[in-house]
Amino acid sequence: MARPRLKDRQIEVFRAVMATGSLTSASQQLGVSQPSVTMTIKRFEDELGTTLFERIGGRLVPTEEAKLILVEVERVYGQFDRLSEAISSIVAGDGARFRFGTTPSIGMRLIPKALKRMRDNHPARVFYCDFLAQKDVRDYLLFGQGACVTTIAKADDPTLETTIVARGKLVCLMPQTHALARLPSISPKMLAGETLISFAPETPHGKYIDATYARAGFERKIDVFVHFVEAAISFVAEEIGVSIVDEFSAMDCERMGLVAVPVEDSVEIPAYLYWCRFRPRSTAVEELIDTLKSLAS
Template identity: 30%
Template sequence: MAQDDQIKIRLLEVFDAVMQTGRVTSAASYLGISQPAVSASIQRLEAQLGFVLFEREGRVLAPTPAARHLAEAVRPVFSAMADLTEEVRRFARTGMAHLRIATTPSLGHGVALDALRDLRRGDPEMRADVTVCNDDQVLQAVELGQADIGIVLGAIEETDLHRTLLPPTHLVAVIPRDHALTKHATLGPAELAKEDLIDAGRVISPLVAGSFARQGVVYSPRFEAHQSQTACAMVRAGLGVTVVDVFAAELYASKESLIRRFYPPTKLTNTVLRPAAIPESKARVLADYTRLLHAATDHVPFLAHQHRSPIYN
């Protein structure tokens, strides 16, 4: 069949409308075109195929056996068109085919995945890349366009990136399960200063040091872990006690360690980063993910000693 003789999708659409409605007037109304246009399309299709598709029975067009056979043959075509239409609409909603997330370990192994799970429920076919790295690498990934969104511990001040602050959470103490301090519902500088302290890195350290100073206690850690999850692992190994973000504590506390509230109450506010300028189609999925991340963070317990999980008891 020459290219000029190839059947156009539009002719098949008109044919399908007539098959579904049985009337030229109804098909024209459904397609939003004139009745003469419907009739002309059917005539053109019949001419290309070389056989009659409909016979008039009063006001109704009765399909011939050839028309019924053709309808079966074109059904997969319309199914594929419906799938393509939905794919195009999904692409318009999400922009790119996948969401690229860069995040620090405490958040990336917990609330960032919770938010991603909830986002996927609204779009089961979505794709995502999740990269877990340190704060500097997260910041660099977003600045270089290697990530669509970044999540870091603490509040980032000096950056040209768009910033969204997540709900604040409290720092908590992590101690060995067999430690004498487990009898305390809360732990502060006076109790912890007597122990082998493990520093959890540059984001957590100034907050803990400030809390110690307000209580008139010198903050003098014996070990430096640089990351909250490493500090929790060191507690599990019996190297001492630590004060970390509740995200890391809940993820990395184990049967060998317990969580206690740290006082004086010390809050940690974390930051979501994204480029200052993003395509409109991409903005929606980023806004949805940020909203879900905000909700996931908001569910993290502020008063750790009131939590009923075994890692608190």
């Protein structure tokens, strides 16, 4: 004997009748007429070859078979609900792994703030944050090591797509006790007599700084060369000298006893997020973009 192929509508009506104990109440809950509910139950019984409900003392009473069927129906519905939750979790990125990269300028302060907010929203998600040199960004994305990279360096590469997540300026970092620390802004000319901790001209920071110095008609004289922004910040904290960095790197510098004084007539410094154009952006990447833009606004 062939097994009956149950229909979703039959199960839905059966559950409603079992839950309400009444054809009338079930029809109201489902938003259909009572005759429609009665007909659906009758066809369901015919296909199953058994009686599901009996009239006893004017009340609709489920049979033992109906009770046992309901147990199985609820078990399957429970599994379906868990499946729906699992699919929704995957779409939302909860419980998944999100691996991305950043260069130190963005990664020092702005990324930790964004990561904290994203962790609060998705506590089950596992995050991997790789700190990269600028020269490694293309291969990191092209070979799928991470989903995206944040940096202040502009990359003209046909394999990469980009969006700007923040815009900043240059600031001069110095100890809070420095003679220039209380000024509202500072010009390159005013730093002429200071020990300058800075970056080579070919680096992203070096290019932004030289462009700003050019506006002021000055050239940099570097006393201490550094390659990474965290080194510049550490050297300033040791009172070796002052350093010009992007404002993203200088966020919360007061915790180290430093002051970030805006540099006059600074060029704009965009913060970029890159991803490989041959791969779709994940939900987590979209959330990182939105979070960074929100923090920078």
